[in-house]
Amino acid sequence: MELSDTSNRDAANGLGGYLLKHLREYGLLLALIAIMAFFQVVTDGTLLKAVNITNLFLQNSYIIIMALGMLVVIVAGHIDLSVGSVMGFVGALAAVMIVEWSLPVGLTIPACLIMGILIGAWHGYWVAYWKIPSFIVTLSGMLVFRGLSLWLLEGQSVGPFPKSFQLLSTGFIPDVFGIGRPNGTALAAGAIAAILIVWLGLKARARNAKYGIEGEPMPFFVIRNAIVAGALLFVCYKLAAFRGLPNVLVSMVVLTVIYAFITENTTLGRRIYALGGNEKAAKLSGIKTERLTFLAFVNMGMLAALAGLIFAARLNTATPKAGFAVELDVIAAVFIGGASMSGGVGKIVGAVVGAFIMGVMNNGMSIMGIGIDYQQVIKGLVLLAAVFFDVYNKSKQG
Amino acid sequence: MSALLEMRAITKTFPGVKALDNVNLTVKEGEIHALVGENGAGKSTLMKVLSGVYPAGSYDGEIHYDGALAQFGGIADSEKRGIIIIHQELALVPLLSIAENIFLGNEQAASGIINWRETFLRTEDLLKKVGLSEAPTTLIDSIGVGKQQLVEIAKALSKDVRLLILDEPTAALSESDSQALLDLMLELKAQGVTSIIISHKLNEVRRVADTVTVIRDGGTVSTMDARTEDITEDRIVRDMVGRDMAHRYPARTRRAGDMLMQVSDWNVWHPEHQDRQMIRDVNLDVRAGEVVGIAGLMGAGRTELAMSVFGRAYGRNISGEVRMHGKPADVSTIDRAIAAGLAYVTEDRKSLGLILEETIQRNITLANLRDVSAHGVINEAEESKVAETYRGAMNIRTPSVFQKVMNLSGGNQQKVVLSKWLFAGPEVLILDEPTRGIDVGAKFEIYNIINDLSAQGKGVIMISSEMPELLGMCDRIYVMNEGALVGELTAEEASQERIMSLIVTE
Numbered sequence: 001m002e003l004s005d006t007s008n009r010d011a012a013n014g015l016g017g018y019l020l021k022h023l024r025e026y027g028l029l030l031a032l033i034a035i036m037a038f039f040q041v042v043t044d045g046t047l048l049k050a051v052n053i054t055n056l057f058l059q060n061s062y063i064i065i066m067a068l069g070m071l072v073v074i075v076a077g078h079i080d081l082s083v084g085s086v087m088g089f090v091g092a093l094a095a096v097m098i099v100e101w102s103l104p105v106g107l108t109i110p111a112c113l114i115m116g117i118l119i120g121a122w123h124g125y126w127v128a129y130w131k132i133p134s135f136i137v138t139l140s141g142m143l144v145f146r147g148l149s150l151w152l153l154e155g156q157s158v159g160p161f162p163k164s165f166q167l168l169s170t171g172f173i174p175d176v177f178g179i180g181r182p183n184g185t186a187l188a189a190g191a192i193a194a195i196l197i198v199w200l201g202l203k204a205r206a207r208n209a210k211y212g213i214e215g216e217p218m219p220f221f222v223i224r225n226a227i228v229a230g231a232l233l234f235v236c237y238k239l240a241a242f243r244g245l246p247n248v249l250v251s252m253v254v255l256t257v258i259y260a261f262i263t264e265n266t267t268l269g270r271r272i273y274a275l276g277g278n279e280k281a282a283k284l285s286g287i288k289t290e291r292l293t294f295l296a297f298v299n300m301g302m303l304a305a306l307a308g309l310i311f312a313a314r315l316n317t318a319t320p321k322a323g324f325a326v327e328l329d330v331i332a333a334v335f336i337g338g339a340s341m342s343g344g345v346g347k348i349v350g351a352v353v354g355a356f357i358m359g360v361m362n363n364g365m366s367i368m369g370i371g372i373d374y375q376q377v378i379k380g381l382v383l384l385a386a387v388f389f390d391v392y393n394k395s396k397q398g
Numbered sequence: 399m400s401a402l403l404e405m406r407a408i409t410k411t412f413p414g415v416k417a418l419d420n421v422n423l424t425v426k427e428g429e430i431h432a433l434v435g436e437n438g439a440g441k442s443t444l445m446k447v448l449s450g451v452y453p454a455g456s457y458d459g460e461i462h463y464d465g466a467l468a469q470f471g472g473i474a475d476s477e478k479r480g481i482i483i484i485h486q487e488l489a490l491v492p493l494l495s496i497a498e499n500i501f502l503g504n505e506q507a508a509s510g511i512i513n514w515r516e517t518f519l520r521t522e523d524l525l526k527k528v529g530l531s532e533a534p535t536t537l538i539d540s541i542g543v544g545k546q547q548l549v550e551i552a553k554a555l556s557k558d559v560r561l562l563i564l565d566e567p568t569a570a571l572s573e574s575d576s577q578a579l580l581d582l583m584l585e586l587k588a589q590g591v592t593s594i595i596i597s598h599k600l601n602e603v604r605r606v607a608d609t610v611t612v613i614r615d616g617g618t619v620s621t622m623d624a625r626t627e628d629i630t631e632d633r634i635v636r637d638m639v640g641r642d643m644a645h646r647y648p649a650r651t652r653r654a655g656d657m658l659m660q661v662s663d664w665n666v667w668h669p670e671h672q673d674r675q676m677i678r679d680v681n682l683d684v685r686a687g688e689v690v691g692i693a694g695l696m697g698a699g700r701t702e703l704a705m706s707v708f709g710r711a712y713g714r715n716i717s718g719e720v721r722m723h724g725k726p727a728d729v730s731t732i733d734r735a736i737a738a739g740l741a742y743v744t745e746d747r748k749s750l751g752l753i754l755e756e757t758i759q760r761n762i763t764l765a766n767l768r769d770v771s772a773h774g775v776i777n778e779a780e781e782s783k784v785a786e787t788y789r790g791a792m793n794i795r796t797p798s799v800f801q802k803v804m805n806l807s808g809g810n811q812q813k814v815v816l817s818k819w820l821f822a823g824p825e826v827l828i829l830d831e832p833t834r835g836i837d838v839g840a841k842f843e844i845y846n847i848i849n850d851l852s853a854q855g856k857g858v859i860m861i862s863s864e865m866p867e868l869l870g871m872c873d874r875i876y877v878m879n880e881g882a883l884v885g886e887l888t889a890e891e892a893s894q895e896r897i898m899s900l901i902v903t904e
Contacts, residue, residue: 211779266774267767274764277753284711284742284750285765285818286733344755 015217023393024338026220028353029227031386035357039364046367047360050242053235058169058314060359061248062087062307064352066330067337068259069303071351074334075263076296077276077343078127078134081327082141083304085149086119088323090308092149095158095318098165105165113305119145120301121294128293142327150320159317169313171247182237183244190236193253194229201225248310255303260348272296276343332379333358336386357382401462402427402592403448403561408459410447417443418457419616425561425594425609430587432607433596436638436865440616441596445563449483450476464560480560484550486569490538497521497534500553524552528582544575551582562586562593568602569697580606598695600631600902612637631902632895639865639894647870648842650849652889654873655686657724658857659740659826664718666706666881676702676713678882684826684857689848691872692861693897699881700861701745704828708742709735722825736765741824743815745831745861747808751815754804758796759785761803761814765822788817793843809840816847826857833867845871865894877901 019026039047046052066083073080090112097108119141126137177184201221208215216224239245263269274282275289283289312318337354339346358379365375403425410418418440425431435441446452448461450470461468463479470476473483490499497517506516521534530548538546547567554562564583568576576599583593583606597603603610610629612619619637622629666677676699684690692700705712707720709732720729722738729735735742744750752761762785763770770781785799792813796806803814812832819827829848833841848871852858862868868875875892877885877900885900 207779211782265776265778267771267776268774270760270764270767270776273756274753274760277755278749280750281753282764284708284732284744286709286736286822287764288733344753 015219018217018220022216024390025350026224027389028336028338028350028357029224032353032357032360033227035360035364039360039367043364043367047364048238050238052363052367053238054242054246056359056363057246057249057252059363060355061169061246061252062311062314063326063329063333063359064252064355065255065303065307065310066300066326067333067351067355068255068348069300070330070334071337071339071346071348072259072263072272073134073296073300074331074339074341075276075343075346076272076293077279078293078296079331080123080134080138080297080300081331082119082123082138082145083300083307083330084323084326084328085142085145086116086301086304086323087308087311087326088318088320089119089145089149089152090116090305091312091318091322092152092158092320094165094309094312095161096152098161099158105162108165109168109309112309113302116301116303116305116308117298118301119305120298123301124294124297127297128290134297146324149318149322153318153320155320157317157319159315161313161316166313166316167247169248169310172243173245173247173250175244182240184240186236186240186244189245190233190240193236194232197232198225198229248314256348256352263348268292273344276345278344329358330355332383336383338390340390354386400427400465401425402464404460404462405444405448406460406462408444408447408457408461410443410452410457417616418447421459421613421616421618423611423618424621425592428587428590428592429608430583430606431592431594432603432610433594433613434598434600434603434610434634434638435613436863439613439638441613442565443616444613445483445565445594445596448476449473449481449563477557480558481563482554482557482559482561483563484547484554484565484567486566488543488546488550490546490549492539493537495535495537496525496532496541496549496552499538499549500524500556502553504557520556521552524555527555528552529578542575543570544572544578547571547575547579548582551586559591562591563596564593565596566598567595568597568599576602598902600634603634604629604631610634614638631899635895635898635902639898646842646866648845648849650689650852650871652873653687653852655688655855657683658686658688658722659684659727660719660721660724661707662719662721664703664707665716666702666713667715669712669714672714676881677706678880680718680881680883682859682876682883684859686825686855686857687852688874689852689858689860689872691868691875692859692878693865693868693875693901694863694878695901696863698878698901700878701830702881703878704742704830704859704861707735708732708740708828711742736822736824739823739825740828741765741819741822741826742828743819743830743832745834747811747815751818752803752811755802757800758789758794758803758806758814759799762788762799762817762821765818769821784821785817788821792817792847807836807840809836809843812836812840812844813847816844820851824856826859827851828859828861830861831863832860833862833864841867865897868892868897869894 036047066087070080070083093115094108094112097103097111098105123137123141126132127134173185175183175185177188205215205221263272271282271287272292274285274287275292279289308323311322333355334346334351335354336357337346337350337352339351361379361382362375365378401424405421405423408418408421409416421440421444423444433441447457450472453471454469468479491502494502500521501517506513506520518534525532525534528548528551530545530552532541532545538549567579571579580602583595586593595603595606607624609621609623611621612634614637660683662681664677664680665675668674668676680703694700702712706716707729709729710716711732720727727738729738729740748754753764759781763781767776770777770784782799788794789796789799794810794813794817796810803811806814833844848858848860860868860872869892873889875887875897876883877887877897879901887896
């Protein structure tokens, strides 16, 4: 009998064995902490200043939002190279609609999201129903929508936007408690979120114990939750000291929670993992693989459109260069977060942490005054290192 | 006539299996020698030993070739000595030309620069020899399998072949292409080429072979000389089959109940080659509690039949009707077929049956997530309970249901696939080679599971290339050949000889 009994071995090795098995998950979190600590030191504490933390979220929100959709696409076994161009195109469309055609913001935003959905459907149609490799379809989309935004903007920057549109990105949630500074809403939200995470974690542990499912050892659970809850409280405290919770942070968190729930707890999510893990087996299990692939791209298009709106709102102008090469940052974030190129593997939380790692590095290196040339080199090497870590880990376990 | 090849007492063991046990094979210079035996009897293994795929030292026994002891370290060694194998799956590159394929790895070149004139001239010469009238620049992709087979032979001739080995050369060929190929073999023989032909088609064997060696269960059973004695197909069949079958199968009580599923006038065409009909006018039925077998050789169309019925997972232009409990059933897509009460357990569990990177639990619930979820949200606790139930019932040997299935042995993987389909709650299970690649103990467990299923009133269709397995397990056996059912035998009537003769007499 050639049974592998890794879990027996783990039991024998106790905590060390458990850590080894879940090295990737903890490693990612530890890497983020280490990188933040590093830049905190070398930037003389600028990184974690209230204003900079706020900036970090504002700067990276559109990457994180697109990483959610990209994770789904990559888990399904595909790739989307067009997101940078689509994001730029939708931003341009919004600018033309609002600034040149004077259409109301309330109409423009849904129209732009629908445009994103249609673009995603266009890509998904070719990939899902004609089996054209997603690399080619979305490479084509990348060129097409870059060209269309140039055409739409006639090569010019279009702006500025009215206040109501800018709020999408630069607005803050008002202080419902009327304290002002520190912002009461931010503090309360941080506290509630921290309590919620710990409570949900404990509930899941209790349920696992009831069904005899082996879970995370208690020390790890305590340490991990302490770090996460502590970080949450710290960030919210810092944000409160500046202007409170940015609107965009709220939408980002809500989206992350929704996508994490869908991918981990629903039949839809399960089927996407199955599709990416083994498309033929999934199909023979009665899963409508074509439709799922199609929907993954539709979803990606919608999120790219949302990212385009947020990006345009932040810059207060739409430029023909908006979103240029952003797809690479998004894809890198997903792979740093532990997704597999061959599909079927990856987590939403991983992709978000991956995006933060990229974001913190961008931000920290800019504060340090490192040139864009070295920044690119370093980011590239970090991507390779993260994926190498995955591959190495796997070969050692296998 | 002197012997060109003598394989003496060849024994080859794989971990846990003795694939060849003291096999002797003597091939005389200038003859056509036929090697016959059931699937898995050891013919291909023997040829791999001969050609050096299994290098000298990895087997016991001696190979004497052309009067001297031969110890081949790899295919290149045996090819250098003029031993060339043409495998069942052709080794041609579809998007290269005939000429490029013939000289692949043996290019007519000087210091790395190909001499195209020489290449084309020699190709034309070789094509004339094998009787193929195609331009050397024609792409392999654009000619049929029969002609591709001829290109393979031309390729062999380009290497100064002395011993040509053809593994099931006519399996995929039409009648006229087969005849052409056999004629070519006789012609090559006249030119002094010695050949070994592996074939299931006894009429072809009788037509070309000078000597016939029968292999069974990894050993030589008999060698017959067509020049001195009369070789009948009956005699070959008797030697090919016939082994002790007692106690390898659990006892089963037969209980055919009401009619469960009927397939009528089922026709299927090849998904890519639209003019190739894969399934021809098939009619079959299964009753509640019945285990029905489908016997046939590889390539007979059994898997194609099963998959086309299971939600058109194979083929195109499918016509025919499926009835469940006497009423027409919608099996036009896989999820509808599952809803209609069908399940198909694939022969290729690794690439079609399992998601290897996922856990046992997630594989088991995949075809029926509805029963472990509410409003699209999965209840993981409920899911674990289901997985644990099947782990116990099917005796899946694993420390936990959170183990990835790629870490399981073949037998346990097969139990996971079976669990998945049982959880989907089918009325009729189609099991395609359910015991392929698993050890004897696990086989017996699978047989017990099949008997339990039929005791619960489910209908089972069992496709297997192992005839003893069908005879030991089935209440009724359909015999399939070249896409059509050529016979139906009850358990009492059925024997390996009768099945074999239904297949080979056409």
